[in-house]
Amino acid sequence: MSVVLNFKSHLSDLFAQALREVAPEHADTAILIERPKQASHGDYACNLAMQLARPLRKSPRDIANALIAALPQSEAVAKVEIAGAGFINVFIATAAKQRAVHGVLAAGAGYGHVHVGQGRKVGVEFVSANPTGPLHVGHGRGAAVGDCLCNVLHAAGWNVTREFYYNDAGAQIDNLTLSVQLRCKGVTPDDPSWPESGYRGDYIMDVARSYMAKETVEADDQHITGKGDVNDAEAIRHFAVAYLRREQDLDLRAFQVEFDVFSLESALYTEGKVEATVQKLIASGHTYEQDAALWLRTTDFGDDKDRVMRKSDGGYTYFVPDVAYHHEKWKRGFVRVINEQGSDHHSTITRVRAGLQALDVGIPQGWPDYVLHQMVTVLKNGEEVKISKRAGSYVTLRDLIDEVGCDATRYFLAARSPDSQLVFDIDLAKSQSNDNPVYYIQYAHARIHAVLGQWGGDRQSLHQADVSPLSSEYETQLLQKMIDFPEVIERSAEELAPHLIAFYLKDLAADFHSYYNASRFLVEDEQVKLARLALIEALAQVLKNGLALLGVSAPEQM
Numbered sequence: 001m002s003v004v005l006n007f008k009s010h011l012s013d014l015f016a017q018a019l020r021e022v023a024p025e026h027a028d029t030a031i032l033i034e035r036p037k038q039a040s041h042g043d044y045a046c047n048l049a050m051q052l053a054r055p056l057r058k059s060p061r062d063i064a065n066a067l068i069a070a071l072p073q074s075e076a077v078a079k080v081e082i083a084g085a086g087f088i089n090v091f092i093a094t095a096a097k098q099r100a101v102h103g104v105l106a107a108g109a110g111y112g113h114v115h116v117g118q119g120r121k122v123g124v125e126f127v128s129a130n131p132t133g134p135l136h137v138g139h140g141r142g143a144a145v146g147d148c149l150c151n152v153l154h155a156a157g158w159n160v161t162r163e164f165y166y167n168d169a170g171a172q173i174d175n176l177t178l179s180v181q182l183r184c185k186g187v188t189p190d191d192p193s194w195p196e197s198g199y200r201g202d203y204i205m206d207v208a209r210s211y212m213a214k215e216t217v218e219a220d221d222q223h224i225t226g227k228g229d230v231n232d233a234e235a236i237r238h239f240a241v242a243y244l245r246r247e248q249d250l251d252l253r254a255f256q257v258e259f260d261v262f263s264l265e266s267a268l269y270t271e272g273k274v275e276a277t278v279q280k281l282i283a284s285g286h287t288y289e290q291d292a293a294l295w296l297r298t299t300d301f302g303d304d305k306d307r308v309m310r311k312s313d314g315g316y317t318y319f320v321p322d323v324a325y326h327h328e329k330w331k332r333g334f335v336r337v338i339n340e341q342g343s344d345h346h347s348t349i350t351r352v353r354a355g356l357q358a359l360d361v362g363i364p365q366g367w368p369d370y371v372l373h374q375m376v377t378v379l380k381n382g383e384e385v386k387i388s389k390r391a392g393s394y395v396t397l398r399d400l401i402d403e404v405g406c407d408a409t410r411y412f413l414a415a416r417s418p419d420s421q422l423v424f425d426i427d428l429a430k431s432q433s434n435d436n437p438v439y440y441i442q443y444a445h446a447r448i449h450a451v452l453g454q455w456g457g458d459r460q461s462l463h464q465a466d467v468s469p470l471s472s473e474y475e476t477q478l479l480q481k482m483i484d485f486p487e488v489i490e491r492s493a494e495e496l497a498p499h500l501i502a503f504y505l506k507d508l509a510a511d512f513h514s515y516y517n518a519s520r521f522l523v524e525d526e527q528v529k530l531a532r533l534a535l536i537e538a539l540a541q542v543l544k545n546g547l548a549l550l551g552v553s554a555p556e557q558m
Contacts, residue, residue, distance in 0.1 A: 003103040004076045004096055006114065006486040008033045011044055011090055014077075018070035022063070023052055035484075042081065042089035043480070049086040060086025097479045098467040104482060104538040105463045112485040112545050116493065117158030123329055124150050126340035127252070128165040131244040132176045133201060135251045137376045137413075138342055140397035141422065144413035144551070145373055146340035147257045148498035151549045156493035161334070163261040165325065168241050169269065170318070175199065176244075177237040183208035184230040200393065203247070211239045219245035254401050255410065256551055268321050268328075277324035277359070278309060278316070286358040301354035319348055323355035330356070330363050337368035338496065340418075346372055371496050373418035380426040404429040407552045411438035414550055415502035432558075434513075437506050441543065442555055444509035448540040449556040451521050455533060465534040466527055474515040475535060481508050482542050489549075498549070505546045512539055 004010045011033050020027045029051055036045045049064035056063060064082045071080065076096040081089045104111045126146025129139045147162070154160045167173075179199040187193060189200040210217070211226035217239070224242040227235040252258070268274045278294070281287050286297045287309065294310035309320050329337050339345075349370055356363045378385040378395045385395055400409045408429040415437065416422050434440050452459060470479065485504070492500040521532045544554040 003099050003106070005100065005103040005107060005111065007076060007092055007096075007483055008044065008487050008490075009114070010074070010076060011046070014071050014074060015046055015048055015067065017072050018067045019048065021070040022066045023056060026052060026055055035487075036089065041083060041087075043092040044090045045083075046088045046090065047086075049082075049088060053086070064088050094471070095468065097476070097483060098470050100479060100483050101465075101467050101470070101534050101538045102463060104541055105534070108541060109545060109548070111541060112489050113155045113157070114486050114490045114493075115157040116490055117153065117156050119157065119159050120336065121161065121334050122153055122158045122336040122338065123161045123163055123332070123334040124153070124338045124340065125163045125165055126150075127248075127257075128167070128341065129248060130167045130172050131241045131248065132172050133199060133244060134203060135248050135397040136394040137378055137397060137400060137424065138373075140255065140400060140409065141373050141376050141413045141418070142340050142342065143252060143255055143257050143397070144410050145371065145418050145498060148410075148414045148501070148550050149338070149340060149371065149496060151551065152489060152492045152498050152501065155489050155549060158336075158493070161261060162259045163263060164259045165263045165265070166241075166245065167265050168245075169266045169321075173237065173241065176240050177233055179204050180207050180211065180240045181230060181233060181236050184212055184236065203244075207240050207243045210243060211236060217243045217246050219243075219249060251397050254406065255397060256406055263325065263328075265321055265325070268324050273328065274316060274321050274324045277327055277355075278320065281309070281323075281355065281358055284358050284360050296351075296355060296358060298351050298354035298358075301350075301357045303350045303354050307351050307354075319351045319355065322348060322352045323359075326352060326356055326368060327359060327361070327363075329368075330361065338371060339368055340371045340373070343372045343374050343419075345370075369496065371418055374421040376413070376422045376424055378424045378426065382427075385426075400424070400426075407442070408436075408438050410551045411502065415499055417497065417499050437502070438552060439558075440513075441505045441509040441547065442553070443558055444512045445540055445543045445547070445554045446556055446558040447516060448512070448536045448543075451536060452533065452540075455522055455529075457533075459537060462530065462534040462537050465530040467531045467534055469528045469531040470535055472519070474511070474518055475532075478508075478511050478515060478535065478539060481511055482538060485542050485546070501546055501549050505543065505550075508539070508543065508546070512536070512543075 012031050015031050019029060019031070029048065031046065031048055033044050033046055036042055049060040049067060052063050053060045061082055064086045068080050068082070068088065076093055078091045078093040083089050124146060127135070127139055127143050129135055150160045150162050175197045176199060178195060182194065182198065183204050189198065212228050214226045214228045216223060216225040219242045222242045222245070224239050226239045229235060281296060286300055288295050288297065292312040293308050295306045296309045298307045299305060307319065308317050310316055326337065353366065356367065357365065378400070387393055387395070403426055412424050412429050413422070428436055432439055488500055488504045492498055519532070521529065521536065523529050547554045
């Protein structure tokens with residue numbers, strides 16, 4: 001019997017062949033394979049007959065019968081039934097489920113990967129913090145969600161580019177420059193002359209001290225040496241931005257997040273790309289002059305009102321460089337672009353998309369995609385933590401990593417839907433208990449390795465073990481859960497929802513712990529023993545693969 005690793009995809013192929021025979025003129029009909037809510041309805045269900053009823057002018061049951069008759073033979077399928085008005089329920093052969101164990105062991109780190117992306121280019125921009133201070137926990141959530149999303153998209157067959165966009169121009173950079181300059185002159189935040197919008201964290205003093213010491217900082221492609229001149233605001237600006245870019249990069253490395261591309265907002269201006277985009281928008285006919293300002297007629301593309309592009313003082317509004325930046329992404333060949341940002345960016349979505357449509361260069365509507373995350377509240381000893389000594393007014397990502405470790409920080413920040421507010425409980429994240437989900441999942445992986453270590457046999461031999469004894473309720477549940485992994489990856493990529501991986505792993509760990517508590521593995525019956533060991537070896541691989549998607553380690557000892 002051949003090994004099937006993705007039953008949903010396998011069934012989709014079978015029904016596609018049957019469709020070409022039954023209704024070749026409708027061969028492009030989307031085939032939806034789903035898991036029924038009730039186990040008695042089979043392992044998978046297909047509503048293709050219902051979809052074809054109207055165009056074929058036949059009853060769904062008649063079409064279902066024809067499709068079943070045309071289904072190619074498959075060792076993976078035990079039986080097929082028609083239910084209700086015309087749903088087709090498919091029951092997977094027990095032996096096919098059991099042999100999935102061998103498939104997982106053979107696939108190893110590649111198990112669960114699917115090919116829906118077909119190698120197409122997708123650019124994912126995330127974090128994209130202003131270089132004005134250390135990364136805070138909100139940036140950390142963006143980093144965790146964005147990086148996990150990249151991992152999931154890669155596992156789904158996309159060619160992924162990770163990108164960080166630095167907003168190194170504008171009022172906040174002016175405030176940073178002034179804050180560092182005042183510190184260089186010996187003025188502190190306690191001084192009455194300190195500007196209300198100035199940055200007060202201790203890190204500003206660190207920047208000023210390094211600048212006055214004429215230190216050299218390296219940040220990606222920049223090598224900047226401090227001049228030590230307290231009156232050279234431009235030199236202070238360049239040094240402060242480079243210094244804080246380096247600090248943010250160190251934060252991200254501690255969080256095990258790396259980027260392929262770094263883009264600078266300032267470069268869009270110095271390279272003339274903002275001005276070129278504005279001229280292209282003017283030429284498109286979607287702009288007009290009013291009140292000494294230049295407006296973009298975004299209402300042509302679904303916005304509730306038109307937006308100012310160039311203010312009366314000659315400066316551009318903040319969405320204009322965003323349009324130029326995304327136009328550059330389009331020219332770089334990305335068929336898909338996804339921006340993971342804080343929910344406060346919601347207002348920019350419509351106007352950026354409108355600007356890209358107004359360019360009339362073939363960019364599809366709804367491009368780019370957005371994943372917006374909500375705020376993070378940090379609790380310790382049951383009370384909210386709001387400030388960090390280093391940052392002055394917020395909890396930094398490094399604070400969390402130092403407190404609970406990288407694994408727990410990544411898991412907790414990625415394990416909930418981005419559109420829901422998140423409470424990060426430091427005490428829970430540090431606890432070694434079943435209430436701590438990351439500990440609970442990692443403990444399942446370590447438990448399996450403890451059993452295999454106690455056995456002491458050749459693990460490679462498990463790849464050929466007879467798995468037919470795997471028939472208990474616990475084993476059947478675990479087999480199905482393991483088989484579901486590719487589908488979870490596909491759905492997670494489709495919905496841009498990496499938290500589904502965390503949900504899946506927690507459920508898989510719970511099923512394993514129940515199996516562990518109810519079963520013995522090192523039994524006298526050699527056939528049963530090897531079958532069970534092969535199953536948990538495969539489960540360990542799935543747990544490890546899933547944790548890797550979240551950027552979390554899979555320890556063999558705890």
